Amino acid sequence: MTLSEVLSVIEGKVISPDVDLSQEISMACGADLMSDVLAFTHSGTLLLTGLTNPHVIRTAEMAGIVAIVFVRGKLPSTETITLAQAKGIPLLASKYTMYETCGRLYQTGLPGCGLFKLTAESWLDNLPSSGDPST
Amino acid sequence: MIISLHLATHQPDPRRVSFLGKRTNPKMVTKGQADKAAAISRAPLEVTKLQELVYELKVEQVMTRKVITVSPDDSMRHLKEVLRVNRISGAPVLHDGELVGIITIEDLIKTLELGEIDASVGKKMTTETQTVFADETAIQAVNKFAHFRFGRLPVVNRQGKLVGILTQGDIVRGLLRQLEVDYHEEEIHRYRASHIFEDIVSDQTGLILRYKVQAQDFVHCGEAASNLKRALERLGAKPAAVRRIAVASYEAETNLVLHTTKGGEIIAEVHPEKIRIVAVDNGPGIPDTEQAMQPGYSTASDWIRELGFGAGMGLNNIQACADEMHLESKVGVGTRLEIVIKL
Numbered sequence: 001m002t003l004s005e006v007l008s009v010i011e012g013k014v015i016s017p018d019v020d021l022s023q024e025i026s027m028a029c030g031a032d033l034m035s036d037v038l039a040f041t042h043s044g045t046l047l048l049t050g051l052t053n054p055h056v057i058r059t060a061e062m063a064g065i066v067a068i069v070f071v072r073g074k075l076p077s078t079e080t081i082t083l084a085q086a087k088g089i090p091l092l093a094s095k096y097t098m099y100e101t102c103g104r105l106y107q108t109g110l111p112g113c114g115l116f117k118l119t120a121e122s123w124l125d126n127l128p129s130s131g132d133p134s135t
Numbered sequence: 136m137i138i139s140l141h142l143a144t145h146q147p148d149p150r151r152v153s154f155l156g157k158r159t160n161p162k163m164v165t166k167g168q169a170d171k172a173a174a175i176s177r178a179p180l181e182v183t184k185l186q187e188l189v190y191e192l193k194v195e196q197v198m199t200r201k202v203i204t205v206s207p208d209d210s211m212r213h214l215k216e217v218l219r220v221n222r223i224s225g226a227p228v229l230h231d232g233e234l235v236g237i238i239t240i241e242d243l244i245k246t247l248e249l250g251e252i253d254a255s256v257g258k259k260m261t262t263e264t265q266t267v268f269a270d271e272t273a274i275q276a277v278n279k280f281a282h283f284r285f286g287r288l289p290v291v292n293r294q295g296k297l298v299g300i301l302t303q304g305d306i307v308r309g310l311l312r313q314l315e316v317d318y319h320e321e322e323i324h325r326y327r328a329s330h331i332f333e334d335i336v337s338d339q340t341g342l343i344l345r346y347k348v349q350a351q352d353f354v355h356c357g358e359a360a361s362n363l364k365r366a367l368e369r370l371g372a373k374p375a376a377v378r379r380i381a382v383a384s385y386e387a388e389t390n391l392v393l394h395t396t397k398g399g400e401i402i403a404e405v406h407p408e409k410i411r412i413v414a415v416d417n418g419p420g421i422p423d424t425e426q427a428m429q430p431g432y433s434t435a436s437d438w439i440r441e442l443g444f445g446a447g448m449g450l451n452n453i454q455a456c457a458d459e460m461h462l463e464s465k466v467g468v469g470t471r472l473e474i475v476i477k478l
Binding site for chain 1: 271353356385444447
């Protein structure tokens with residue numbers, strides 16, 4: 001999916017200068033926890049987040065994120081935009097909430113990043129009860 | 136203006152083109168600047184590099200910072216002297232530090248024709264001033280020049296304050312200067328870097344990169360990891376390995392910034408087949424390293440969490456990225472985290 005297709009699905013706007021909208025993304029991740037972004041994503045990921053501080057860009061740089069969508073109409077500072085431009089990471093904005101922005105993209109068939117191995121293997125073991133309502 | 140014509144007709148994003156990968160003769164770039172510029176305007180390959188540059192180069196990198204200004208209360212006679220003495224053809228008009236207009240040699244000629252040389256600058260200036268932002272790219276300025284056909288554009292910061300002035304000549308000079316610098320840097324650093332392990336013969340060649348990390352300096356947090364990532368890219372490491380190293384070292388760096396009292400160091404030892412990264416600090420130390428390794432365990436404060444960090448996944452994440460990981464810590468002494476990632 002290209003960034004320009006993403007824009008039309010989320011009815012979003014480009015908020016950083018000189019963006020190449022023909023860039024391809026192959027999956028997406030919605031997160032406000034930067035550790036999650038570092039843990040779950042792969043290169044080729046589109047990041048959707050409600051955080052707008054410059055560390056989102058740093059995180060994206062390390063994780064090989066293609067582009068970032070800021071959700072629920074939040075806009076980043078000039079500092080964040082400047083850093084993103086320097087790192088060549090396009091910034092987009094969506095007026096919809098995280099849930100709805102993700103939902104719109106997911107509906108088109110854009111997949112998530114898969115489960116973190118550690119979570120996939122042990123998440124049930126960590127629950128206090130088995131989750132069976134009768135016990 | 137030849138530059139803008141080349142650019143305007145070229146649609147695909149030129150920033151995505153790696154000039155190094157396509158260049159056939161790396162030696163030609165160390166010759167004289169003028170020859171180079173002439174060659175560049177002809178050869179399609181170097182035009183690409185030039186295009187790349189105008190998209191990257193910021194107005195503030197090429198603008199003239201020392202701006203000669205006049206006041207709206209000055210007379211046109213005074214302006215004539217200002218233009219003559221400074222050998223310029225126009226000047227921004229400032230009133231109480233605010234940009235209120237621009238006055239040019241053209242306005243002066245019209246004033247002279249009307250015999251109104253003692254009229255005020257304020258009466259003759261253009262008030263609807265077009266400006267460029269200091270953090271805009273050179274290409275945006277080039278487009279503005281082409282569109283408005285002005286000789287100069289005042290440069291303002293995002294607060295609207297005048298910080299410089301830009302002419303098309305400034306852009307051309309800036310580009311030439313940058314071409315020189317870029318070719319030089321790329322030539323020396325990137326070209327040689329990728330061959331370092333083949334060029335240097337020893338029984339074991341290693342490259343040590345040391346990054347100091349300040350405690351609580353959240354503004355610069357990530358720079359060490361970013362620099363390490365870039366260095367490895369230059370050394371020609373595989374993208375997948377670079378990503379794992381970048382993520383692991385960023386987590387380690389974040390830990391040094393957030394949790395240490397005096398900061399620490401990240402030492403990367405690069406070998407042809409693997410990289411060893413050691414993050415060391417002098418305290419406070421982790422009381423229970425096993426507990427610290429529990430996913431979700433965190434001692435981070437609320438403000439750190441508000442920035443999206445401190446979720447207690449850092450060490451797990453480092454472990455997931457690394458082929459080997461050792462964590463040693465002693466309260467009151469310090470912590471030493473060592474990871475090895477195969478290249």
